[in-house]
Amino acid sequence: MSFRSIWGQVKRERQRFGRFGFQLFAFATWIPVVAMFNHYVGELAWINGPSMYPFLNAEKDQTTRKDVVVNYKLNAQYDLRRGMIVTFWNPYDPELVTVKRIVGLEGDIIKTRNPYPYPTVRVPRGHVWVEGDGGERLSRDSNDYGPISTNLIIGKVTHVLWPLHRFGRVRWWEYAGNIRN
Known part of the structure; x- marks a missing residue:
């Protein structure tokens, strides 16, 4: 060579x-x-658990697949409305991100469920009341840990990407009228 x-x-x-x-x-x-x-700005989020059933993970008993949603983070703590689905740092475990629906805004009087110690609560300034769609058996929410600070909110769920038959925008305003106060 x-x-x-x-x-x-x-x-x-x-x-x-x-x-x-x-x-x-x-x-x-x-x-x-x-x-x-x-x-x-935003990320894809995989939803675990039954707490938002039936809106998210509606096929929880038929499949192990998780719903995939868009978690929009830009200015997530502002312009919050009843019915919106938000992601936030869990008050009991700050390393865990939780997803729930906003049921009450600051100043609202909420009729609570078990295990909350009082039958009603006024949501303090700078806080929101969040609950899972799954009811008290399937969800740990504000009825367990009380109102959450809006500073804990890190995103708003805006779109469902998976499963494909539910693909589209989250129409939270349709749920705002069905929320119990």
Whole structure:
């Protein structure tokens, strides 16, 4: 093998690595962009458990698949309305993200369920009352831990992506009139 053929092979390897290195660099530069988008703007969320049944995880008894939703995070703590489904840091376990429906806004008087110690509560300023659609047996919600601070809210569920037969926008305003106060 001559010096020229070896040098040609080294040159080809360097060019191939150069292309790979550039592609790797180009890919790596998008990682912070995607991470910032997920942290501040929105992300996909997989819904676990029966607490939002029947609206989310409606097929909980027929399949192990989870519903996939869009969790919109930009300005999530503002313009909150009754009926909206929100994600928030669980007051009992701050590393756990929980999903519930807003039942009461600040100043509202709520008729509570067990195990809340009082029959009614006035939602304090800067707080909301959240409950799961599944009822008291299937949901740990404000009836367990009381009103939650709006500062704990990290996102609003805006769209259902999976299962496909329920694909579309979350029409929370249709539930706002059915909420018991």
